[in-house]
Amino acid sequence: MGLVLFPGDGDNSSPDVSWSYSGFAAFRRRLAETEGFVLAEMWGFGGERPWSEVSTALEPLLDHPDVGGDDLSPADCASILVRLETITDQWVQEGGDQLLRQQIEDARQLAGVLRHCIEEDVPLVFL
Numbered sequence: 117m118g119l120v121l122f123p124g125d126g127d128n129s130s131p132d133v134s135w136s137y138s139g140f141a142a143f144r145r146r147l148a149e150t151e152g153f154v155l156a157e158m159w160g161f162g163g164e165r166p167w168s169e170v171s172t173a174l175e176p177l178l179d180h181p182d183v184g185g186d187d188l189s190p191a192d193c194a195s196i197l198v199r200l201e202t203i204t205d206q207w208v209q210e211g212g213d214q215l216l217r218q219q220i221e222d223a224r225q226l227a228g229v230l231r232h233c234i235e236e237d238v239p240l241v242f243l
Contacts, residue, residue, distance in 0.1 A: 118136040118137055119134065119137065119242060120132050120243050123233045123240065124240070125238040130236075131228045133225040133226045133229050135222065139218075142219070144178055147177070148174075150206065151170070151174060153170050158170070158178075172199065174196055176195075181242070182242070188233075190234050190238065193233040194230075196230055197234065201227055203223065204223040204227065
């Protein structure tokens with residue numbers, strides 16, 4: 117069992133990206149660490165730190181339930197995409213273990229889905 121992020125365009129041939137729940141959790145933890153904070157310290161992830169104390173374009177992705185919750189707007193997708201591509205480039209420069217290489221691939225797939233949402237002006241759906 118896992119989750120899928122996909123464009124809300126009703127087209128089954130649109131790109132999507134999927135993770136196991138643990139894989140998505142690890143992906144978000146690494147994104148948060150790259151942004152300079154620990155996800156487990158944040159409200160909604162076991163901590164008490166409010167999201168108003170961090171500043172990241174990735175907040176709509178990071179502070180979102182694994183399943184359900186509101187769809188992310190094309191505007192959210194655009195801000196996430198810019199930052200995600202920058203982080204992905206940084207991760208590539210770092211090199212690293214197999215997990216990081218998988219997360220780079222996941223980030224690239226997610227970027228493709230975000231790009232599609234922006235181009236088609238449709239929301240990103242979590243399922």
